[in-house]
Amino acid sequence: MDLEKVYAYIDANRDRYIQLLQTFVRQPSVASMHPDNEDMKELVKRTVREYTGAEPEELKTNGNAVLYTELKGKRTDRILGIYNHYDVVSPGPEEQWRFPPYSGTIDGGVLYSRGAADNKDALACRLCALDAIRSAGEELPLNVKLVYDGEEEVGSPSLSEIVAANPAKFYADGYMWEGGDRLPDNGPLIIALGAKGMLSVELFVQGGKIDVHSANAPLVPNPAWRLVWALSTIKNERDEILIDGFYDGITPVTQAEIDSLRLGRFNPEDVKRLSGIETYLGGVEGEEALKKLLFSPTANIDGMVSGHTGKEHKSLVPARASVKMDFRLVPGQDPENIAQLLRRHLDKHGFTDIEMVVESFCAPFRSGVDSSYVKALSAAAADVYGAEPAIQITLAGTSPMEKICKYDQIPVAMIGPGNTESAVHSPNEHIFIEDYILGIKMAAAVIDRFAREE
Numbered sequence: 001m002d003l004e005k006v007y008a009y010i011d012a013n014r015d016r017y018i019q020l021l022q023t024f025v026r027q028p029s030v031a032s033m034h035p036d037n038e039d040m041k042e043l044v045k046r047t048v049r050e051y052t053g054a055e056p057e058e059l060k061t062n063g064n065a066v067l068y069t070e071l072k073g074k075r076t077d078r079i080l081g082i083y084n085h086y087d088v089v090s091p092g093p094e095e096q097w098r099f100p101p102y103s104g105t106i107d108g109g110v111l112y113s114r115g116a117a118d119n120k121d122a123l124a125c126r127l128c129a130l131d132a133i134r135s136a137g138e139e140l141p142l143n144v145k146l147v148y149d150g151e152e153e154v155g156s157p158s159l160s161e162i163v164a165a166n167p168a169k170f171y172a173d174g175y176m177w178e179g180g181d182r183l184p185d186n187g188p189l190i191i192a193l194g195a196k197g198m199l200s201v202e203l204f205v206q207g208g209k210i211d212v213h214s215a216n217a218p219l220v221p222n223p224a225w226r227l228v229w230a231l232s233t234i235k236n237e238r239d240e241i242l243i244d245g246f247y248d249g250i251t252p253v254t255q256a257e258i259d260s261l262r263l264g265r266f267n268p269e270d271v272k273r274l275s276g277i278e279t280y281l282g283g284v285e286g287e288e289a290l291k292k293l294l295f296s297p298t299a300n301i302d303g304m305v306s307g308h309t310g311k312e313h314k315s316l317v318p319a320r321a322s323v324k325m326d327f328r329l330v331p332g333q334d335p336e337n338i339a340q341l342l343r344r345h346l347d348k349h350g351f352t353d354i355e356m357v358v359e360s361f362c363a364p365f366r367s368g369v370d371s372s373y374v375k376a377l378s379a380a381a382a383d384v385y386g387a388e389p390a391i392q393i394t395l396a397g398t399s400p401m402e403k404i405c406k407y408d409q410i411p412v413a414m415i416g417p418g419n420t421e422s423a424v425h426s427p428n429e430h431i432f433i434e435d436y437i438l439g440i441k442m443a444a445a446v447i448d449r450f451a452r453e454e
């Protein structure tokens with residue numbers, strides 16, 4: 001494949017490709033808001049038809065459909081899987097946005113919108129790359145499978161079942177996943193090869209039937225206190241998780257994995273800057289902080305609700321209290337098992353009355369650093385960005401790659417055109433237009449390099 005010819009086609013068609021991203025981000029597609037998500041699905045189907053000439057298939061259980069398309073290329077013994085999702089998270093507080101969250105406004109070379117960096121940019125980039133290869137008159141050098149999830153932001157609840165029903169469809173020799181980014185100021189591309197798993201739960205405590213005056217506090221049990229007491233048994237002040245068996249079976253981190261942190265390229269101070277804190281938990285610094293960020297499991301409180309928190313004072317004993325928690329898990333931990341251990345833990349500490357609802361499961365996944373796929377990625381990144389990528393063994397976050405890649409241990413690489421300050425999930429999510437164009441070239445380069453790799 002003549003990559004230079006493809007790059008030239010991309011440059012000549014940049015306006016059309018930028019418009020495609022604007023069209024994508026202007027269509028709201030919050031996973032739980034069905035009509036919007038249906039409209040986005042139809043938009044993606046139309047674009048796949050127009051940009052690849054193939055007809056996407058809908059794979060469905062109860063939730064939003066996974067869109068699946070197979071493209072035949074020259075080399076039939078090599079398959080590149082491409083995973084993206086067409087849903088987004090809700091915009092959050094609109095007044096905090098510089099421009100309306102679905103406007104797709106471009107200001108000073110930056111496109112602002114929900115979905116601009118997570119991950120309608122990557123979704124569009126790869127379709128544009130396929131369009132450019134075809135329209136430049138080049139033959140697709142390998143087989144490509146396009147997989148578009150409609151529920152990634154809510155934990156991809158249907159994906160395992162869909163994969164189990166169609167295992168051959170999801171087989172590939174490597175997956176170009178979504179979710180990577182680059183360091184700001186034209187820094188290196190960060191390619192992550194795995195992700196932590198996650199268990200999300202909500203815990204409910206019921207006291208009386210209704211909120212009552214706090215004069216009754218000597219007699220009426222307070223569910224907010226009960227929840228606080230229960231939570232205090234889960235983690236101590238030294239950041240140790242106290243659930244029996246929680247740490248059992250964790251796969252030890254290898255020296256190669258530690259070496260792959262390439263400390264010089266990741267600034268362990270970044271999370272301080274992002275969150276506005278001065279010291280990390282436990283006072284860790286430098287490489288210790290990075291190891292903790294990437295390799296340790298967590299028990300996190302996302303939010304708590306109970307009683308009255310409004311401006312005026314109102315003394316009452318609330319009737320109900322609830323908390324949402326997420327547990328980020330590392331290889332060797334199974335989310336369903338952790339859910340059982342948590343239930344057992346609550347019961348053992350006398351909290352049998354606390355209702356526990358599991359919201360989602362996702363197992364952890366890591367692929368190796370030395371596959372031919374990773375070699376192809378490094379070569380492609382060096383070609384497009386003029387620098388070797390920073391290979392990161394795992395994300396600190398979660399992605400449902402295990403649902404597709406676990407059985408065949410398919411190597412995965414998270415690549416994305418955004419940067420680490422793209423405000424993903426926050427107000428003012430954005431992407432640099434030039435990074436978006438580079439992202440299209442990167443997708444074309446990966447297709448080319450992976451076809452040429454042994």
Ligand SMILES: [Zn+2]
Binds near residue numbers: 089
């Ligand atoms: Zn997301």
